[in-house]
Each structure stands twice: as structure tokens, then as C-alpha cells.
Amino acid sequence: MDKQQKNKSVKMNIYNIANEAGVSIATVSRVLNNSPSVSAKTKEKVLSVIGNYNYVPSAIAQNLSLRTSGNLIGIVCYNLQDLYYATAVSLLESSLRKRGHHIILSCTGEDYLQKQKSIEMLITKQVDAVILIGSVFLDEYGNNAYLVNAAKHCPLVIINGKVRSENIYSFYCDDFTAVRECVHKMYQKHRNFLFLYDADTYSGNLKLTGFQEGMKECGLDPTGRTLRCDPTPESAAVRFDEIYDTLKKIDAVITANDVLAAGVLNAALRRNLKVPEDISIVGYNNSIITQCTTPHLSSIDNGLEQLCNMAVEGLTKLLHGESIEGITMVSPHLVLRDTM
Amino acid sequence: MDKQQKNKSVKMNIYNIANEAGVSIATVSRVLNNSPSVSAKTKEKVLSVIGNYNYVPSAIAQNLSLRTSGNLIGIVCYNLQDLYYATAVSLLESSLRKRGHHIILSCTGEDYLQKQKSIEMLITKQVDAVILIGSVFLDEYGNNAYLVNAAKHCPLVIINGKVRSENIYSFYCDDFTAVRECVHKMYQKHRNFLFLYDADTYSGNLKLTGFQEGMKECGLDPTGRTLRCDPTPESAAVRFDEIYDTLKKIDAVITANDVLAAGVLNAALRRNLKVPEDISIVGYNNSIITQCTTPHLSSIDNGLEQLCNMAVEGLTKLLHGESIEGITMVSPHLVLRDTM
DNA sequence: CTGAAAGCGCTTACAG
DNA sequence: CTGAAAGCGCTTACAG
Numbered sequence: 001m002d003k004q005q006k007n008k009s010v011k012m013n014i015y016n017i018a019n020e021a022g023v024s025i026a027t028v029s030r031v032l033n034n035s036p037s038v039s040a041k042t043k044e045k046v047l048s049v050i051g052n053y054n055y056v057p058s059a060i061a062q063n064l065s066l067r068t069s070g071n072l073i074g075i076v077c078y079n080l081q082d083l084y085y086a087t088a089v090s091l092l093e094s095s096l097r098k099r100g101h102h103i104i105l106s107c108t109g110e111d112y113l114q115k116q117k118s119i120e121m122l123i124t125k126q127v128d129a130v131i132l133i134g135s136v137f138l139d140e141y142g143n144n145a146y147l148v149n150a151a152k153h154c155p156l157v158i159i160n161g162k163v164r165s166e167n168i169y170s171f172y173c174d175d176f177t178a179v180r181e182c183v184h185k186m187y188q189k190h191r192n193f194l195f196l197y198d199a200d201t202y203s204g205n206l207k208l209t210g211f212q213e214g215m216k217e218c219g220l221d222p223t224g225r226t227l228r229c230d231p232t233p234e235s236a237a238v239r240f241d242e243i244y245d246t247l248k249k250i251d252a253v254i255t256a257n258d259v260l261a262a263g264v265l266n267a268a269l270r271r272n273l274k275v276p277e278d279i280s281i282v283g284y285n286n287s288i289i290t291q292c293t294t295p296h297l298s299s300i301d302n303g304l305e306q307l308c309n310m311a312v313e314g315l316t317k318l319l320h321g322e323s324i325e326g327i328t329m330v331s332p333h334l335v336l337r338d339t340m
Numbered sequence: 341m342d343k344q345q346k347n348k349s350v351k352m353n354i355y356n357i358a359n360e361a362g363v364s365i366a367t368v369s370r371v372l373n374n375s376p377s378v379s380a381k382t383k384e385k386v387l388s389v390i391g392n393y394n395y396v397p398s399a400i401a402q403n404l405s406l407r408t409s410g411n412l413i414g415i416v417c418y419n420l421q422d423l424y425y426a427t428a429v430s431l432l433e434s435s436l437r438k439r440g441h442h443i444i445l446s447c448t449g450e451d452y453l454q455k456q457k458s459i460e461m462l463i464t465k466q467v468d469a470v471i472l473i474g475s476v477f478l479d480e481y482g483n484n485a486y487l488v489n490a491a492k493h494c495p496l497v498i499i500n501g502k503v504r505s506e507n508i509y510s511f512y513c514d515d516f517t518a519v520r521e522c523v524h525k526m527y528q529k530h531r532n533f534l535f536l537y538d539a540d541t542y543s544g545n546l547k548l549t550g551f552q553e554g555m556k557e558c559g560l561d562p563t564g565r566t567l568r569c570d571p572t573p574e575s576a577a578v579r580f581d582e583i584y585d586t587l588k589k590i591d592a593v594i595t596a597n598d599v600l601a602a603g604v605l606n607a608a609l610r611r612n613l614k615v616p617e618d619i620s621i622v623g624y625n626n627s628i629i630t631q632c633t634t635p636h637l638s639s640i641d642n643g644l645e646q647l648c649n650m651a652v653e654g655l656t657k658l659l660h661g662e663s664i665e666g667i668t669m670v671s672p673h674l675v676l677r678d679t680m
Numbered sequence: 681c682t683g684a685a686a687g688c689g690c691t692t693a694c695a696g
Numbered sequence: 697c698t699g700a701a702a703g704c705g706c707t708t709a710c711a712g
Contacts, residue, residue, distance in 0.1 A: 013689055024699045029691055037697055054492045059464040060400055060410070061689035064704045070400070070465070075445075080433065086426030093420065093447050102461065105415075105445045107433050121442065124399040125410070152394045233631040262632035269634045291573040292602035292632050294609045353705055364683045369707055377681055401705035404688045682712085688705105696698085 012055040021049040032057055073101045073315075074122030074130035076115060078201065080107050082231070084257065084285050084304065088133050088159060091308040099316060101128070110200070112137040116146045129155045129315055134201045136161030155318045157311050161202040164326055169318070171311045171328045173302040175206035175284075176213070178332040182254055182282055182300065183214025186340070190252035190280060193220065196239060196264065197256035198231040203302075207256050207284065229260065236263030237270075244271070251279045258283035258290050261297050265339060280340040295338030302332045352395040361389040372397055413441045413655075414462030414470035416455060418541065420447050422571070424597065424625050424644065428473050428499060431648040439656060441468070450540070452477040456486045469495045469655055474541050476501030495658045497651050501542040504666055509658070511651045511668045513642040515546035515624075516553070518672040522594055522622055522640060523554025526680070530592035530620060533560065536579060536604065537596035538571040543642075547596050547624065569600065576603030577610075584611070591619045598623035598630050601637050605679060620680040635678030642672045 014032075018025040023042060030038050031046045038046075049055075063070050073096055077085045093103050104125060106118035115135060122130050130150065136158055138144065144163050150156055151167035158170045183193065195211040197204050208226055215222040227243065229235040236255065240263070244250055255261040261283030265275060273279050275295055283290060286301035307330050314324045354372075358365040363382060370378050371386045378386075389395075403410050413436055417425045433443050444465060446458035455475060462470050470490065476498055478484065484503050490496055491507035498510045523533065535551040537544050548566055555562040567583065569575040576595065580603070584590055595601040601623030605615060613619050615635055623630060626641035647670050654664045 015689080025690080026692080026699055026701095027697090030698085033691080039697055042697080054489070056460075056463055056493065058466055058689055059461075060466050061404060061704090062691075064401060064404060064688095064706090065690040065692085067704060072444075080420075080430035081423075081427050083421075083423055083426065086423065086430075087421050089445075090420035090426075090447060093445060097446065102465070103445045104412075105429075105433060105443045106437065107430060120396075121399075123396055125442070126398055126400055149394070153396065232628065259628060259632060266632075266634045266636075288572065288599060289629070289632055292599060292606075292629055294606045294634070296606075355705080365706080366683055366685095366708080367681090370682085373707080379681055382681080398705055401688090402707075404690090404704095405706040405708085407688060683710105684712105685708105685710090687707090690704085692702095694699105694701090696700105 010053075012053045014057065017046070017049055017053065017055050020053070021046045069128050070126060071101045072104055072125060072127045074104045074106070074119070074125070074127040075133065076106050076108055076118050076122070076130060076135055077133040078107070078135040078199075079109060082257075083259075083287050083289070085133055087287075088304055088308055091305055092131060092133075092312060095308065095312040099312070108135055110137060112146075119146070119150045123150060123153045127154060128319055129157060131157045131159065131311065131315070132161060133159045134161065134203060136163060136202050155315065157315050159307055159311055162327060169311075169314055169324060169326055169328075171307050171314070171330070172206075173203060173304075173307060173330050173332050175203050175300075175302065175332065176210035178300050178302070178334070179207045179210030179254060180214035180217070182334055183211060183218060185334070186252040186254075186280055186282070187214075187218045187220075191220070192247060192250045192252060193222075193225055194240070194243065194247070194250045194253045195222075195226045195255070196229055196236055196253065196260045197226070198229055198235075198260060199256070204256055207254075211254060231257075231259065233259055233263030233266060236260040237267035240264045240267045241271075253279065253281045255281070255283050257285050258287045258297055258299055261299065261339070262289055262293050265293055265295075265297065276338065276340050282334070282340050286335050290335075290337060298337045298340040299335050300332050301335050303330045306330050350393075352393045354397065357386070357389055357393065357395050360393070361386045409468050410466060411441045412444055412465060412467045414444045414446070414459070414465070414467040415473065416446050416448055416458050416462070416470060416475055417473040418447070418475040418539075419449060422597075423599075423627050423629070425473055427627075428644055428648055431645055432471060432473075432652060435648065435652040439652070448475055450477060452486075459486065459490045463490060463493045467494060468659055469497060471497045471499065471651065471655070472501060473499045474501065474543060476503060476542050495655065497655050499647055499651055502667060509651075509654055509664060509666055509668075511647050511654070511670070512546075513543065513644075513647060513670050513672050515543050515640075515642065515672060516550035518640050518642070518674070519547045519550030519594060520554035520557070522674055523551060523558060525674070526592040526594075526620055526622070527554075527558045527560075531560070532587060532590045532592060533562075533565055534580070534583065534587070534590045534593045535562075535566045535595070536569055536576055536593065536600045537566070538569055538575075538600060539596070544596055547594075551594060571597075571599065573599055573603030573606060576600040577607035580604045580607045581611075593619065593621045595621070595623050597625050598627045598637055598639055601639065601679070602629055602633050605633055605635075605637065616678065616680050622674070622680050626675050630675075630677060638677045638680040639675055640672050641675050643670045646670050 283299040290297040623639035630637040
């Protein structure tokens with residue numbers, strides 16, 4: 001057999017290797033697993049055959065045989081093109097990889113059926129746990145049954161969602177309070193508020209209701225002052241422009257993320273408004289976008305890194321048989337820059 | 341056995357189910373696979389036991405038994421916190437998921453050893469293929485041996501990298517020509533060029549050399565006019581400021597991505613430069629950042645979506661036994677907005 | 681329509 | 697130090 005052929009990608013298994021080396025599969029397995037009880041000579045021979053054929057044992061079969069898991073963690077996320085989720089997945093991935101886990105990733109958007117399908121697939125793949133990021137949506141009957149059901153197979157970790165049920169662990173950011181307090185703070189100088197958002201996620205709703213509650217507490221009426229737009233700066237700018245005159249000169253805007261805040265800032269500058277003198281703008285996520293604009297955006301930092309770290313730490317404990325709290329909350333904080 | 345216990349998460353296997361239903365595992369398997377040759381009565385009985393125990397068969401074991409693959413595709417990417425890579429992974433994931441594949445994700449940064457480890461892990465997990473995004477780095481000997489080796493096990497698809505070898509398929513964007521032509525275009529009005537970049541990836545180098553070549557063709561000396569900075573707007577702004585006076589009023593800046601362009605724009609505005617009258621700025625990636633700034637950034641669109649689509653299409657063909665080109669190139673184009 | 685048996689690619693007691 | 701055998705959780709010819 002010439003070199004050319006040896007390197008051919010014929011899928012080798014342990015039987016082929018054993019045959020070629022003139023030993024039993026048990027022996028091949030032993031050298032694969034560095035068992036001390038193999039003679040140097042045999043070991044060398046087997047190793048050379050393995051090398052020649054570029055043989056790599058199947059982790060799948062090893063796990064089956066050893067009754068061990070594949071150290072797989074499923075991540076189901078809402079939308080990876082949103083920097084927030086991308087950052088979350090990135091943080092989780094690196095943290096989990098350091099602990100010897102591997103990631104199966106699925107992005108599902110708002111479609112709960114797709115989400116359900118993804119979770120079922122992950123369970124089928126024997127994942128040790130699944131992590132949902134900002135992707136808790138109700139099913140057609142308005143409940144979380146599909147999550148409760150999934151949790152019978154492995155722990156479910158939810159980031160920025162809250163489900164109280166057996167074997168489900170929620171980690172979320174108190175966006176409600178953050179926005180509510182932000183309204184109070186802005187109320188010191190402003191009266192004409194506007195809230196812009198672009199998604200009906202759990203945390204999106206916390207922000208929205210936080211805004212409404214804050215306004216009411218300040219004796220203001222939130223009606224007509226919460227607007228949904230598409231997830232682009234342009235859409236935010238257009239919505240802002242549409243409503244600016246109607247609502248008698250808006251002077252305080254909070255947005256559900258920094259991209260929308262940038263859009264509002266653009267529209268405000270286009271109108272020759274002075275920021276923050278004429279209008280204050282506060283974004284959300286404290287992302288790199290805040291530093292891409294002139295002036296830089298003030299933004300609410302939702303402690304994503306902390307959230308992800310806590311989630312992975314919690315998950316690690318669970319996988320080690322320890323128990324953890326069902327619900328963990330992180331407090332966000334306002335980061336002041338130039339737009340407020 | 342009460343309901344409480346039934347719902348307990350005892351890992352069931354096909355033997356337990358068969359026992360409980362009073363049939364053989366073959367029969368259970370048949371109802372699992374919807375075989376027509378099971379009596380309605382038996383089927384019902386088995387199904388009820390399966391339901392009671394919330395049993396889900398192991399796809400791992402099924403694949404082993406059927407000698408089928410798990411439809412797993414490995415994705416190794418450089419840095420998911422960079423919007424460019426996040427978008428790439430998102431596009432690949434949704435496209436692959438539609439075709440019935442699942443994704444194992446690994447983010448490795450610049451560390452080639454980590455990259456190698458990730459690729460080996462993926463092969464061990466029996467992936468059908470691995471896709472590398474912007475993450476081709478040379479090993480300590482300055483070569484790609486670890487990739488060539490990996491390609492003996494499954495096809496390697498490289499996005500924004502170029503490796504010519506058996507079973508390796510490269511899809512890249514002609515960033516060299518894009519930047520080179522951009523320099524020529526800017527040369528119509530400008531003479532004082534600057535190029536800012538933040539990573540030594542393959543495509544990063546294409547952009548860099550495209551800039552140098554373009555300048556030379558225009559009779560300009562690129563020396564000292566290419567600067568590396570950190571991947572933040574602030575770092576870009578600082579580097580720009582440092583060099584602005586030294587280099588006698590820079591009036592044309594090209595950056596390796598939009599974040600850096602935003603940083604330069606900030607610094608320029610801070611100096612009260614008029615954009616684009618006093619200085620033109622062109623970013624790269626045509627990301628959402630371009631629309632977050634005032635004025636909006638002109639940017640080179642590297643056709644990421646097209647690249648990802650072509651890669652997945654190519655991969656699908658490969659997996660169906662068809663053959664495809666080893667190297668595929670996509671042409672980027674300049675998108676003019678307000679900064680040039 | 682149903683079950684016993686062999687097999688997927690591995691590992692590890694158990695003998696020798 | 698080495699091999700034959702049983703087992704991981706499945707599927708599917710082969711008999712009946």
C-alpha cells in the first residue's frame with residue numbers, strides 16, 4: 001500500500017487498525033487510552049498503524065461505551081445578528097469551553113415552534129443542559145409547557161427570561177427597575193418622554209413596563225409614548241421624526257438598545273437639536289455602539305457578562321449534583337456619557 | 341408507580357420501555373420509527389409507556405446503529421463579539437439548519453493551538469464538515485499542516501481565507517482589489533492617506549496590501565501610513581489623533597472595519613473637520629454601524645451574505661458527492677454614504 | 681405482527 | 697502483557 005493510498009480518507013475503525021497491526025481491538029483501545037499495560041513494542045506498532053491511516057477514534061462510540069456524556073451544551077438564542085446575543089453566546093462559549101464543554105448552537109428568532117424543535121433536537125443529541133438566551137416565547141396556548149417538558153430531560157438555563165419550574169434556572173437582569181429609575185432621573189429635567197423598542201422578548205417587556213411604571217410614578221401619562229420600530233437606526237429615526245411634532249417636542253428618549261438610540265441621535269442632530277441640552281437620549285446594553293457616535297451615547301449596562309458568568313457557574317454546580325437557586329437577578333446600572 | 345415518580349427524570353432506554361410495555365425492544369423500535377407492521381393495540385400500549393416516562397430515544401445510538409452521521413457541522417470562528425463574525429455564523433447557521441444540519445460552535449481567537457484543538461475535537465465528534473471563518477492562522481512552523489491533516493477526515497470550508505489543498509474549499513472576498521480601487525478613487529481628490537486595521541487575519545492582510553499597492557500605483561509612499569490599533573473606536577481615534585499632525589493633515593482614511601471608521605469620524609469631528617469636505621472616511625463591512633453615525637459612513641461591502649450562501653451551497657454539493665471548485669472569490673463593492 | 685440475534689465503534693472487567 | 701466476551705442504546709434483516 002503506497003503512501004498515496006494510506007492517506008486516503010477511508011473511514012477506519014478500531015477493527016481495521018487492530019487487523020493491520022495484528023493485535024486485538026482491546027489492545028488498540030488500550031494504546032488509544034494510554035493504558036500502561038501495553039508493551040512498548042506493541043504500542044509502537046499500533047501507534048504507527050494509527051498514524052499511517054490518520055485514524056481518530058469516534059468520541060460518539062466512546063461515550064456510548066463508557067456511559068458518559070459528550071459534554072455537549074445546547075444554546076438556543078434569539079438572534080445572533082444582534083450584538084447583544086452574539087456577545088452572550090461568545091461569553092458563554094468561551095466560559096463553557098474552558099470547562100470542557102462543547103456547544104451546539106441554534107438560533108430561532110421569535111418562532112416558538114422552531115424553538116421547540118430545536119430544544120427537542122438538543123435533547124435527542126443527549127446534551128447535558130440547554131441554555132436559552134432571550135428566547136422564551138409562549139406556545140400557541142400561551143404557556144411554557146414545552147419548556148417544563150424539556151426540563152424533564154436536562155436542566156434548562158434561561159438567560160433574560162423567567163420561568164419558575166422544576167429543573168429550570170432563570171438568570172435575568174432587572175430591566176424593569178433600571179428603566180423605571182432612569183425615567184425618574186430624567187424627570188429632574190425633562191417631561192416629554194419617549195420609549196422605543198424593537199422586540200417583544202421578556203427583557204423587552206420588562207423595559208417597556210418599567211418605562212410605563214416610571215412615568216406613572218412621575219404623574220405622567222405613558223399613553224402613546226411607547227413605540228415599536230424595526231431593529232435599525234433608520235427605523236428608529238423615522239419613528240422619532242414622525243412623532244416629534246405631534247408630541248410637542250420630545251426631550252427624553254430611552255431605547256431598548258443602543259442601535260435605536262443611535263438612530264434617534266441621528267434624527268435629533270438632523271433637526272439641529274443640541275444633545276443633551278435640548279434632548280437626552282439613553283440607550284441600552286452599553287455596547288460598542290455607544291462609542292461609535294458623536295456625542296457618545298449614555299446607556300444602561302445590563303451586566304451581560306456577569307449574567308453569563310453566573311449562569312455558567314450555576315450550571316457547573318448543577319452538573320456536579322449541587323443545587324442552586326431557581327431565580328437569580330442581576331442589577332443593571334446607568335453609564336453616563338454625553339447624551340444625558 | 342404514582343404520577344410524581346413517572347415524571348421523574350430517570351434516564352429511560354429502549355429496554356426499560358420494552359419491559360414496561362411487555363414487548364421486545366424490536367417492537368419499541370418499530371413504533372419509534374413508525375413502522376407499519378405493528379398492531380394498533382401494541383402501538384398504543386408502547387406509545388402510552390413512552391409518554392408516561394417522557395422517553396426520547398438517543399440520536400447518538402440511532403446514528404451508530406444506522407451508520408449514519410449526526411448531521412453535525414463544526415464552525416470554528418475567530419471572534420463572535422465582532423459583528424462581522426457573528427453575522428457570518430448567524431447566516432451559516434440558519435442556512436445549514438434549513439438543510440437539516442446542526443452546528444457545533446467553537447470560537448478560538450488568534451491562538452492557532454486552540455484552533456487545532458477545536459478542529460480535532462470536531463473530527464472526534466464525527467462532524468460531516470468543518471467551516472472556518474476568518475480563522476486561518478499558521479502554526480508554529482509557519483504552515484497549514486494542521487488544516488491539511490484535518491481535511492483527511494472531512495471537507496474543510498474556509499471563509500475568508502485561502503488554502504489550496506485536497507478537500508479544502510476556500511471562499512473569500514477580494515479585499516485586496518477593493519481597497520486598492522478605493523485608494524484610486526480617493527486619489528481623485530486626496531493625497532494624505534491613512535489605513536487603520538486591528539487584526540492580522542487573512543482578509544486583514546488583503547486589505548493592508550491592497551492599500552499599499554494602491555498607494556504605490558498612485559505614486560505615493562505607504563510607509564508609516566498603515567497603523568494597527570485595538571478593536572475599539574477609542575483606539576482608532578487615539579491613533580488617528582497621534583498621527584494627524586505628524587503626517588500633515590490626513591484627508592483620506594480607510595479602515596479595516598466600520599467600528600474603526602466610527603472612531604476616526606469621532607476624532608475628526610472633535611477636531612472640527614468637515615466630513616467629507618476636509619477628510620473622507622471609508623469603513624469596511626457595511627455593517628449597521630455605518631448607519632449609527634452622523635454623517636453615515638461610506639463602507640466597503642464584502643458580500644458576506646453571498647459568501648456564506650455560496651459556502652453552504654458548495655458544502656451541500658460536497659456532502660452529496662458532487663465536486664466543487666477549490667477556490668471561490670466574491671467581489672466586494674464600495675457603498676457610498678456621507679463620509680466620502 | 682412479533683422476537684431473537686447480529687451489528688454500529690468503542691471500553692473494560694475477567695482470564696490467562 | 698494480551699485477547700475473548702459482554703455491554704453501551706439503538707436498528708433491521710431473518711424467522712416464525
